[in-house]
Each structure stands twice: as structure tokens, then as C-alpha cells.
Amino acid sequence: MIEPMGNAGRFLVEAAGRLGVRLYAATHKDVHDGYPHRLRDALSGVCATDLTDTARALADMEAFCRRHAVAGIAACFELFTPLAALLAERTGLPGNDPRLAHAPRNKILMGEAFARAGVPAPRWAVAHDPDEALQVARAGPGALGWPLVVKPAEQGGSWGVSVVDGPDRLADAVRAAQRYTRAEPHGLPLDTRALLQEYVPGREYSCDTVVADGVAHPLPVVAKDTTDGTYRIETGHTCPSGLPGPLEEEVRRVAARAALAVGVRNGIAHTEVKIPPGARTPYVIETGARLPGDNLCEVVEAATGVDEAVAHLRAVLGTAPDTAPTRTDAAAIRFLLPERGGVLRRLDVPGEPGTHAELYLKPGDAVPEPADSACRAGHVLARAATAGEARRLADRVAARSRVEVG
Template sequence: MPKLLLIEAMGNTGEYVLDAARELNVEVIVVTHQDVHDEWYSETLKAKIAADAKLVFTDFSDSEGALRQLAELARVEGVNGAVACWEFLTPLVARLTADLGLPGNDPTRALSCRNKRIMARAFAENGIPAPMTVAARTIEEAYALVRTAGLTCPVVVKPSEQSGSWGVSVVESDEELATAFTTAQSHLFQMPHGIPLDPHVIIQEYIGGVEFSVETVVAGGVATPLFPYDKFTTGGAIRAEFGHTVPAELDEASVRTLQQAAVAAAEALGITNGVAHTELKLLPDGTTRIIELGARLPGDHVVALMRQARGIDEAKIYVQLALGLVPSLAPTADTAAGIRFLTPPRGGVLRSVSGIGTSAAVAQSRLTVQPGGQVRPPGDNDSRVGYVILHADTAAEVNAAAAQVLTDVTVEVD
């Protein structure tokens, strides 16, 4: 039986990878912090690990020590592949697989898939269409670099290494830049693992257009893009994701343009064996700009949406690629699916969520914060209190049903 190292199963992709490994008859060793397992893992995830996997603890805040420990563990256990479900650990996995001679991505470029400052530089060096970007350690340096680069408001301010839309602001004036900069630089350790983060803040030109995501599968250096899908974000100064629809309804030329851009971005960042989640915008003139790329599975339950809409299980693909197998990418369904996240009007204590309704398109609804629980003010992905998954014949039907759900639902907070 093949063995797979699953480096940090926390997040909504860990369960999907464990399910895929079980279906593929692959033995899994899950590696995490003990306190993360005890305090952050859901009961469902703990149960899946207890039933189907071996559990090992390490300290990811000491990356060199963790690398040595995991390399020794992999050799002793006879591990055949390794994957990360937590984006911050994808560079560690690239180094580990290279050291072990296992399928993986280019370790010399792996940090460019995680650090947006290094990513922007790699895009520029490889001619990838992306927003103009500067990176600064201080607000004084930021103002100087913005002037030198000729950037004008609006601009996007974000941390170099955070995720989940945390600390991202659209800035409309020079006066707002200082506040946004301070917010972006306010957390320099990734929690709950204590991993130190790059203190640089990046400032990018604001790109209009419509945002999409594309998953790219790379097997032995050959990249195959899947279909683009919609990504919906809030407007205003703070941009948080509130949903996705799989697939997007686009003409063939737009689909090809987005797919070609996603493949070029993956190649520029050294994705040689694995998956790439790319976020990009389609402009009115038909051109694209790459916003960012992660060498990981998509979050937000997109794995489930793809499986439901097109019959493609990207978690299973991810496991197969890690083991050196060439997966089938042929769709087995032709429908659409979507997810919309429920957020509170303000921070406080959640009282209730009501009004989701009984539309035939609603396939599942779930609260991720129970009544009586504390909720964050809206502004990033951590403010979500639940989600609704929808399924219909077409993306238009999914989007219409989703719009009705968001209109009808009421999130009450004390």
C-alpha cells in the first residue's frame, strides 16, 4: 500500500484529501502541531484521522528542524509522496520531496508560490501579465516607492504572506495608505503554527475587470488547465471572498485566454508536479492579469463544487500526482455548483441565522459558528458564520438561487 505524508490537515481540504486517499487505498501519515490538533481540528477531522491515518507531531515554526524530522520519518516509513493542505507549508513540502527524490515542485522557486512579494518579481521576470507591484518595510519607503513607480490611487495594499483576504485593502487616497499599511503589517506570525512571516507590505495597482479562478494540474512538467470558475468578492475598501460558482459561463475565447494565462503563471513559479490554484482577472479588452497563485488545492469547498458540477475530484488528483501517477481529468458530469458564505453585519455574539429557504437549488447549508459563539466583524474570511452550497443545471441558475439566498438570509448578532 502506498504511503502519503499529509503536512497539516487543518482547513477544509484536509478532509477531502483523507477521503481521496481512502478511496485510492493509500495509507496517510498526518503531520501537525499537537496543540493545533487538540484545539483547532474539528471533531470530524479528528475522527477521520483516528480511523484512517497515523498522526505525528512536529514544530513548523522551526522549519529546518521540521524538515529534518520529516525526512527521517519519510525514510523510516517508506513514504511514496507528500502534500500540504496548509498553504504556508507548501515551500517545506517542495524541499522535502526534492530531498527524498519524490514527485514535487521546484524547491528553488517554491517560496514564490507563497510570498506575494517574490511572486510579483517572478511574474515580472517571466513576462507574466500581473499588477505593477512594489514592496516596502516602512510606510515612508512605501510612499517613496509608490511615487517612483508612478502608481496612482486606487491601489491594493496587502501583506506579503498572509492568506484568506486577511489585511487586504483597496486604498483610494494617500491618507488611507498609512492605515492600510499598518493593518497589513500587524501580524508577522502565522497562527496557529507560529511561523514567522515576511514583514514587507506590497502595494499594487488596482486591476478592474471580472475575477475568476483556474485550477491547473501539472504532471511531470506538463500543465493542463481546468475550466475557469467565478470568484465573488465584496466591494469597498475591504475585499473578502463571499462565494464561487463552478464553472463560469464564458465564451470559448475567454476560457482559452484565462487557461493560457494560468498555465504560464504555473510554469513561471516552478509548478512541475502538483496543482496550482490561480486567481486572475479578465479585462474588458479580453486580456488578463494574474492576481496570485498558490501551489495547493483551492479552499472554500471548491473541491466539493468541482466534484458535484463536473465529476472531477481534485483532491484525488492531488494524491495521485504526489505518488507519481497520471490522473484522468475527463469530466463525468455537466452541471453547475456554487457556494455562498454567510457573514455577520458586525462583530459580536451570534444570535441566529434564518431565511435560507427551501429552494431546490440549495444542496446543503451549514453553520460554522453556533448561536452563542463570538463572531468577527466582516472584513476577511475569518468573519464567516456559515455557508450554503447550491447545485443546478447551469451557472446562471446557481447564481440566481444564490442571490435569492443572500437576499433572504438574516444573520442576527448581539
């Protein structure tokens, strides 16, 4: 597992236990020092390297794979999905297309890959600075129009993403998108170009796709809720999606095409789409060659019985994944967001049957401004018989929770 410290790592640990496989991590020594105990204890060994130095990381990981007879490679951190594809090529293990290694990480290369494969996606343009962005946004026929979305070429968690409704705010949005020159905690250099995208209105969904030997197995669709306005922070997810059957099928089909377009061959992809009101075609916002974050593994498993992490491990081991739903229940997750940044004074979540909560912060911790997902204080997850009930239950607990910032 290349950098399992994120949200998906814990699900892979549980999945490895179920499959009876040993897990090894490739990471930085100081990042490993900060791993939670249960992740550290679950590892059979660690390849300490410098993941920001591609040549060195590949050489270290290849030697490690041979020494430990590693049978499969999974990237858990989106920015290291290219390394996983390149390592699979070097070791001859199942993996994604090395020629497209960077497409699931870099949204400019992703846009090119979608265009080549005819995947429905918003129109886009690249800007190296605010002036170029203004020229691009104003450029006559074919202009992206307003509002448009400005985002970093490489980043996640909605960091640096803003919806801009006119030229006055464009320069600030481009500067915000270009703020990230390195990704922490590894110090990985990032492509600092800004991406301008046509704004796609409508509801948002995600759909994960397991791919085994180039054959796509789409998983159930999940409805996503976000904040409105300039900053779009995910506020929750609900499964099942509530979409009519044919549209749910279309989302699964388009998500599978997006996964294949960015070179996913043996692994999993997390794809986000929006469906404009009245439209029958979903537009792909992005796809990542990794398990989803946001505890979506838990949401999908609770609702459908599909274990995405097990399916992912099977796919990277080159064995057939089991993606058939075994349940028709429902689950919803709601994130606890502060109204503003500051210092957390109080965090209370009422207990309610059918729900459980997880808190990420404690009183005294700094809370960032609610401009991206780093501001979340915790979540509540509800299980019920229907999506509507799960959503209501999670919403009720979230509404009664107190996230006080001073």
C-alpha cells in the same frame, strides 16, 4: 499531508479513500489535538514536529517518510508549501521546484517569478513602512496610480488586504498589512513587508492547475464574487464561469503559466485572475501551490465531475491525473456574511431543494468585523443545470438567511 487542518483536508481524506491510499499528517501536537474527529480518525499516523523550525521539521518528516515508506507529499496549508517542496527534494519524492520553494507563499517572490516568466500580473512595489509606501506611491512615471492595493507579503484569507483610493488612507492600510507578524495556530514567523499593487479592475475568476511531471493540466474556470470597496471578501463562486470559450481558454492558459512560473511540477496550484472590462488578457492576482479553499473542490466536482483532490494526490504520487470533465452541470456557493462584527445572536438558513448549507458559527460565538474571510458564518451551496440557475438559487437562499449580530 503537511498540515491538513484547513478546508482542503477533508477533500483529501475523501480522495484518499477513493484511491485506497493511507494518509499521514505532519503537524504540531497541540494543533493535532484540535483536529475534528473525522480528520483524526482518517489518519494512519502523525509526524508531530515543529513546522516553524525548517531544519527540525525537515529532519523529522524525512525520518518519518522513510519509516512509513511514504510515497507522496502534499502541503494543505499555503504557508507550508515551501516545506513540501524541500521535503520532496530531500526524500526524492515527486514535488515542486525547491529553488522556487517560497515563491507560492511569498507574494514578493511570486511577483519576481511572474516577471521572469512573463506572466501578466499587476505592477507592484515593496514598502517596509508607511513612509516608504507614500514615496513609492507618489514616485513619478511608473507610479502605481490610484486606487492601489496594499497587502501583506505573506498571508491569506484577504487578511490585511485593502484597496486604497488616495494617499490619506495609505499609512493605515500599510499598518494593517504589517499587523501580522506570526501565523496562527503554528506561530510561524511571517515576512512583514507590505506589497503595493496596481489595482486591476474587472471581474475575478479562479482556475486550478494540476501539474504532473512538469506538464500542466488546467481545470475548469470558476467565477468569483467579492465585496466592493476597501475590503475584498469573497462572497461566492460559480462554476461554470460564464466566460466566452476563447476567454475561458485564455484564463486556463495563463493560470497554467502562473503555476509553472512559481515552480509547481508535481502538485496543484490555485490561481486567481482579474479581467479588466473589454480586455482579452487575464491578470494574475496570485497563485498558491495547494488545493483551493472555500469548498471549491466541491463546487468544481458538482459542476464538472472533476475531483481535484484525487487529481492532486495522483500528481504528488507521480501518477497521471484524470482531469477530463464528466458532467456539464453547474454549482454555486454563497458565504453568509454579517453586516458588522459582534456576538452572533441568530443564524437561520432556509432549506431549499438543490441546496445544502453548512454553518461555521453558533449563537454566542464572536463574529469578527467583516474585513476578511474570518467573518463568515457559513455557506449555502446550490446545484442546478446552468450557472445562472445555480447562482440564483444560492443567492435566494443567502438573501433569505439571517445572520444577526448583537
